Amino acid sequence: MAHDHHSGPVSAIDMEAYRSGLRHLSPAWKLGVSLALLVSCVALRSIPASLFVLVSTAAVLCLGGRTPFRLYLDALAAPLVFILLGTAAIAVEVGRAPAGDWSVPFLGLWWSSSRAGLLRAAQLSATALGAVSALYLQTMTTPVCEIVSSMAALHVPGLLVELAYLIYRFIFLLSGSARQLRVAAQSRLGYCGFRRSLRTFGTSMGTLLALSLRQAGDYYDAMLSRGYDGGLRFYEEKRPVTAVQAVLGAAWALFPLAIWLATR
Amino acid sequence: MTNEPILEVQDLRYSYDRTREALHIGRFSLRNGERVAVLGANGAGKSTFFLCLNGVLEAGGRIFCSGREMTKRDRNELRRRVGIVFQDPDRQIIASTVGEEVSFGPMNLRLPPDEVARRVDDSLRYLDLTEFRSRPAHYLSGGEKKRVSIADILAMEPDVLVFDEPTVSLDPKNVELFEHVLDKLREEGRTVLLSTHNVDFAYRWAERAVVLHEGAVAADGPIGEVLADEALLARCSLRPPALLEIARLLREKGVLPDRAPLPRDTETLKKMLEGQK
Numbered sequence: 062m063a064h065d066h067h068s069g070p071v072s073a074i075d076m077e078a079y080r081s082g083l084r085h086l087s088p089a090w091k092l093g094v095s096l097a098l099l100v101s102c103v104a105l106r107s108i109p110a111s112l113f114v115l116v117s118t119a120a121v122l123c124l125g126g127r128t129p130f131r132l133y134l135d136a137l138a139a140p141l142v143f144i145l146l147g148t149a150a151i152a153v154e155v156g157r158a159p160a161g162d163w164s165v166p167f168l169g170l171w172w173s174s175s176r177a178g179l180l181r182a183a184q185l186s187a188t189a190l191g192a193v194s195a196l197y198l199q200t201m202t203t204p205v206c207e208i209v210s211s212m213a214a215l216h217v218p219g220l221l222v223e224l225a226y227l228i229y230r231f232i233f234l235l236s237g238s239a240r241q242l243r244v245a246a247q248s249r250l251g252y253c254g255f256r257r258s259l260r261t262f263g264t265s266m267g268t269l270l271a272l273s274l275r276q277a278g279d280y281y282d283a284m285l286s287r288g289y290d291g292g293l294r295f296y297e298e299k300r301p302v303t304a305v306q307a308v309l310g311a312a313w314a315l316f317p318l319a320i321w322l323a324t325r
Numbered sequence: 326m327t328n329e330p331i332l333e334v335q336d337l338r339y340s341y342d343r344t345r346e347a348l349h350i351g352r353f354s355l356r357n358g359e360r361v362a363v364l365g366a367n368g369a370g371k372s373t374f375f376l377c378l379n380g381v382l383e384a385g386g387r388i389f390c391s392g393r394e395m396t397k398r399d400r401n402e403l404r405r406r407v408g409i410v411f412q413d414p415d416r417q418i419i420a421s422t423v424g425e426e427v428s429f430g431p432m433n434l435r436l437p438p439d440e441v442a443r444r445v446d447d448s449l450r451y452l453d454l455t456e457f458r459s460r461p462a463h464y465l466s467g468g469e470k471k472r473v474s475i476a477d478i479l480a481m482e483p484d485v486l487v488f489d490e491p492t493v494s495l496d497p498k499n500v501e502l503f504e505h506v507l508d509k510l511r512e513e514g515r516t517v518l519l520s521t522h523n524v525d526f527a528y529r530w531a532e533r534a535v536v537l538h539e540g541a542v543a544a545d546g547p548i549g550e551v552l553a554d555e556a557l558l559a560r561c562s563l564r565p566p567a568l569l570e571i572a573r574l575l576r577e578k579g580v581l582p583d584r585a586p587l588p589r590d591t592e593t594l595k596k597m598l599e600g601q602k
Contacts, residue, residue, distance in 0.1 A: 079422075079461050204461065206421030230421055233463035237415075279416040285381045286409045287481065288401055288433030295420050296428030296441045 073132060074201060083126040083202040087300045088211040090310055091199050097314035098195035101321075102188050109324050110317035111184075111191035117313065118194040128201050136197060137190070144189045152182035205229045210297060223293045231273075238272055239265075329392045330354035331516055332378070332407065332485050337386035339377050348373045348384065348540040355485060355516055362531035362548060363520040366562040370540040371520040372412075375487050378518075379407035390484065405434055408483030412490040414470035423449070423465075423473055424458040430481040448476040452506065468499035475506065486510065488519040492526060504530070528552055528566040529590050536561050549587060568594065 078084070083091070098118065102111045122128045154160055154173050161175030199208070209225045242265045246252060251261035281289075302310075333354040340346045348370045355361065363371050377384035380395070380403040388395045388403065395403045408430075411417040420426035427448055431441040449455045452472040457465070462473060471491070478486060492500050507530060510517055521527050527534065527548065534548040538561040544551045552558065552565055572588055575581040581597060588594040 076461075076464060079459070079464075084459070204421065206425070206461075226421070227419075230419065230463070234415060276416060279411075279413075280419070282376060282381050283409075283411050283417040284419060284429075286376070286379050286404055286411075287430040287477065288404050289429075290401070290433065293419075294429070294432035295425035296432055296438065296445060297425065 074136060075205065077128055077132060077201055078204045081126040081128060081202040083121070084204070085300065086202070086306070087302045088203050088207040089214060090302045090306055091203050092208070092211060094310045094314050095195050095199035098198070098317065099192045101314070101317040102191040102195060105317060105321045106184055106188050107317070107321040107324065108184055108187045110320045111187035113317055113320055114191035115187070115194045117316075118191075118198045122198060122201055126202050133197065133201070136201070137193065140189065140193045144186050148182040148186050151185065152178050154178065210295075219292070226293060234276065235269065235273060238276075239269055242268060330389070331357045331391055333389040334378070335387045335389075337374075337377055337384050337388070339373055339382055339384040341373075346540060348377060350374065350386075350542055353535070353542065353545070355518065357516055358514040359516055359533060360511060360531050361518050361533045361535060362527035363518060363535050363537060364522075364524065364527060364551075364561075364563055365520075365537035365543075369537040369561070371537055372489055373540070374537065375409055375489055375518075375520070378485075378487065379404050379409055381409075401434075405481055406484045407487060408478035408481050408485070409487045409489060410475050410478050410491060412493055414467075414474040417474045417477065418462045418470060421461055421463070422458070423454060423460050423462055423476075426462055426473055427476045427480050430477055434481065444480040444482065448480040451479055451509075452476045468495060468502065471495060471499065471503065472506075485516045485518060488517070490520055490522070492521060492523055500526075524552065524564060525566045525568065528568065536563070549589070553587065 095118075098114045102114050105111075119130075119133060123130045123133055152174055154175075155170050156173065157171065159171045159173055161173040161178060163175075164171050164173035166172075206226060206229060209222055209229065212225070213219065213222045243252075246261050246265055250257075251265075252258045333352075334350055335352055337348065337350040337353070338346055339348040363374065365371050373382065376382040378388070380388070380400045383397075390403065390406050418426055420429055424445060427445045428441050431444045436444070446455075449458060452475055454469075454472055454476055457469065457473070462470065465473065491503055495503060504526075507517065519527075519531070531548045533546065534544070534551040535542060536544040536551060536557065543561050544554065544557050552569060555565065557563075558565055568589075568591065569587055572581065572585075572594060575598075576583055576585065580601065585597060588597055
């Protein structure tokens with residue numbers, strides 16, 4: 062089979078996670094720090110603290126981890142649209158009479174806004190952006206398989222961990238098969254017109270199911286032949302958290318709290 | 326003791342649907358260090374044979390490893406001794422990173438962590454994959470995936486290495502790389518069993534050929550003799566290697582003497598032709 066070319070933001074992030082300069086750090090450390098930063102954004106709702114989280118995670122990701130800034134911005138753009146649309150509704154009120162601190166008549170209605178509303182919108186935007194960026198600190202530096210393995214350390218049942226691991230692996234196999242089927246159908250004009258497209262899509266999904274079942278059977282044989290007996294076991298290099306990392310992580314995670322206390 | 330076959334099967338039978346036997350091998354044995362090509366048309370039973378050899382398919386009959394019979398209890402032992410590299414690496418590679426993938430077999434053998442690490446290191450180095458260790462398997466090229474699937478099996482340190490159609494879907498450069506791996510294995514005196522449709526490649530590499538036809542052994546002997554038997558090849562839908570046909574033609578035309586030995590590779594043929602001048 063030819064080399065599969067993956068595109069799209071999800072696989073770009075997946076690929077970047079393997080390349081990240083911060084990959085060698087303990088997955089548990091990254092998970093811990095990123096969760097702590099995320100919680101501090103959401104719990105404190107402080108603009109300076111959230112901006113600190115946003116800027117510090119971006120700097121560590123792009124300077125420390127050498128994640129391309131472009132990719133980071135692209136990844137941030139999707140939630141940004143939601144955040145701006147959502148907070149616009151909070152910042153601006155529409156009514157039959159003027160209200161708040163400023164009002165503008167438009168289309169027969171009064172569009173008004175207040176200092177408090179604007180502040181609240183800014184606060185929410187900063188919180189959401191900081192939280193998303195804190196999450197990216199984890200997703201852009203830790204491949205899914207490592208996140209899944211660190212789930213085992215958190216005592217998630219083995220069956221769930223193994224399922225998650227296999228599903229992750231199968232996503233790439235299935236998307237590869239699906240792409241081949243789609244290209245083969247396209248080359249026979251299978252996607253000309255709406256009705257035909259629907260029909261082709263339906264049949265190819267059926268074929269994909271049959272294909273995947275066969276592939277799963279072959280997989281099982283190959284696993285058995287390497288001595289599989291019901292448990293997925295891989296050798297993982299131990300990446301212990303050093304004392305310096307622990308201290309730095311704790312300091313970083315607690316800094317937003319300090320900022321909040323100082324600016325309250 | 327040294328003459329004891331490293332692997333021997335007697336009366337191996339397997340059927341997928343209980344009505345028709347897909348495989349019936351009366352007797353087959355492998356000696357230490359042999360290089361055997363398994364030839365046969367599609368559906369002749371090559372893959373089924375391999376899966377029976379390491380106990381993934383439970384076949385009737387008896388299997389011996391170095392003289393000791395492998396019973397149901399020894400299933401894991403059999404899987405360790407007979408390692409199969411499957412045709413499609415995408416139906417074998419299970420882990421997300423190359424290092425984890427190669428560790429899967431040794432981990433299943435319940436080896437101590439240090440030993441697993443050593444074997445992973447060794448196999449990756451053997452196939453020139455060391456720098457791929459922490460790379461994701463799903464972004465590798467076809468040839469790289471093939472090498473990973475071979476490292477998978479080497480790490481289990483099997484007595485017999487089985488390759489199911491290894492050259493299918495590899496480009497010429499990767500076939501060459503694969504042949505280098507085979508050369509290395511030959512120098513180390515490893516026992517290799519390999520199925521292929523590429524008779525030219527089999528003729529070059531193997532010393533013995535086993536022809537499967539409708540689930541049974543149709544021929545088993547030195548590859549030169551087996552591939553020279555035209556009636557057999559026709560019956561089993563196989564073709565003779567191009568080199569053999571050319572050498573025969575040269576004999577007919579009197580370029581080579583009638584009783585000249587048939588060459589195994591182009592280099593030998595070249596020397597023979599130069600000797601004629």
